[in-house]
Amino acid sequence: MEIDTVLVPIAEADTVPRVVGYAVAIAEQYGAGIHVLYVLDSDETDTNDRSQQLMETTRDAAGDADVPLSHSIIYGFSTEHLTHHPGSVVLDVSNDLEADLIVIPRERSPNALGQAADYVVQYTSEPVLSV
Numbered sequence: 001m002e003i004d005t006v007l008v009p010i011a012e013a014d015t016v017p018r019v020v021g022y023a024v025a026i027a028e029q030y031g032a033g034i035h036v037l038y039v040l041d042s043d044e045t046d047t048n049d050r051s052q053q054l055m056e057t058t059r060d061a062a063g064d065a066d067v068p069l070s071h072s073i074i075y076g077f078s079t080e081h082l083t084h085h086p087g088s089v090v091l092d093v094s095n096d097l098e099a100d101l102i103v104i105p106r107e108r109s110p111n112a113l114g115q116a117a118d119y120v121v122q123y124t125s126e127p128v129l130s131v
Contacts, residue, residue, distance in 0.1 A: 001127075003030040007099035009037045009090045009116065013057045015105040020061035022131050023103045032100070033068035037093050039086055039116070040075055087119025094126060106130045 008023045010016055023034050038054045051073050062069055074089055094102055102124060106117045121128050 001030075001100075003027075003032045003100040005097055005099045005101075006032050006034045007037060007090070007094050007097060007102045008034060009039050009093075009102070009104050009120075010054055010058070011039045012105070013053055016054065016057040017061040019103055019105050019131055020058055022129060024062055024065045024067060026101065026103070026129070027067040028065060033070065034062070035097055035099065036069070036071040037090065038071065038073045039089065040073060085116070085119055087116040087123065090116055090120050091124055094124065099126060101127050101129065103129045103131065 003026065006023045006027050008019055010019065020034070020036070026032065027034050036054075036058050038051050040050060055071060058069070058071065072093070074093060090102070090104070093099075102120060104117045104120055117130050121130060
């Protein structure tokens with residue numbers, strides 16, 4: 001198995017150290033890069049502060065790892081687009097990046113990513129590590 005890109009969708013800062021820790025271990029083993037996708041709710045205010053907090057937490061969690069780290073922000077749910085599921089957002093980004101593996105938190109939470117893990121596991125053709 002060849003892994004070049006590990007996609008890590010994140011919505012809550014408290015899940016970052018654990019999830020990024022797994023992604024870093026895999027990326028180091030395979031010489032891959034990590035792309036962290038910050039999935040925010042569209043009704044969140046202060047998204048700049050929230051994304052900055054997630055970015056800083058991600059950098060801290062990656063520590064001194066010698067792996068390429070990139071990130072992007074996307075809104076996972078909108079009341080204007082009720083058919084737009086957070087899981088489909090993750091899968092769209094995975095396809096765009098041609099990710100080889102998805103490492104996704106599995107907590108049940110009310111945020112945009114809370115229900116995405118089951119969706120991603122069910123509908124992706126890529127390997128998924130659900131932590």
